[in-house]
Amino acid sequence: MPVNPDYAGRAYPPAGPFEVTREQLAAFADAVGAGSPAHRDPEAARAMGHPDVVAPPTFAVRLAQACEAQLVEDPGAGIDFSRVVHGQEGFVHHRPITAGDRLTGTLHVDTMREAGGHGMVATRVELVDADGAAVTTVTSTIVVRGEG
């Protein structure tokens, strides 16, 4: 089943809010082997000038993928998740994510087309804080492998 090119350019309503907790940041840091005390120890984070413990550089993927689910699980999009391969991922941090943040994410579908028998889907999630200020932009490209 091909991906639906009509979805290109679409934006979804904001998802969330996602509460960022110390426990989430420590668990993520443990799983990727991120050793900095800034991920776990509020005092160490404050000594670096942060209000609370700070997320590892790729933590935002947790929030971005929760937003991307709106597209991936949309039957009209034509994305067969069992055939999905992750192509690219990128993060631009407008400011660090810290424990206590309440973030919402707006999913944009930047590219959605068939190429060479595969589906190409490029998305962008703009994460903003409770004041609406930009926090992180997460870009992701997935390839939906064609049949045969």
Added chain:
Amino acid sequence: MSDLTRTVTVDRDRLVAYAAASGDQNPIHQDADVARRVGLPDVIAHGMWTMGAALEVVTDYVGGDPARVLSCQTRFTGMVVVPEGETVEVLVTGVVKKVDEAAGTETLELSATCAGEKVLGRCQAVVRRPGTQA
């Protein structure tokens, strides 16, 4: 100058922990039967686990302050296959690609290989230079 070379390791337990921490519960990262059914050789690591583990050399490079990692990006060019009961090594190396004195930033380029295969491609991070004011 911090060392930008490191060997990171991954096993099935770590993938279960990453799945819980990231919310990515795709069974191809935990269940060999599901992985083989979709044509994979065995369970494979989340690409995002590999990226996250590789980025640790960057956080270290900037003195452990994650806020100095301004941006990062990668392509996923190969699989990290994680057989049951094994601990798999991923070799991460990095170089300083560019220094922007005016902006106070450096661009680091990372490479990650597993079993001789390149698993991350064009993996770059822009950091606020060590020793400069944020």
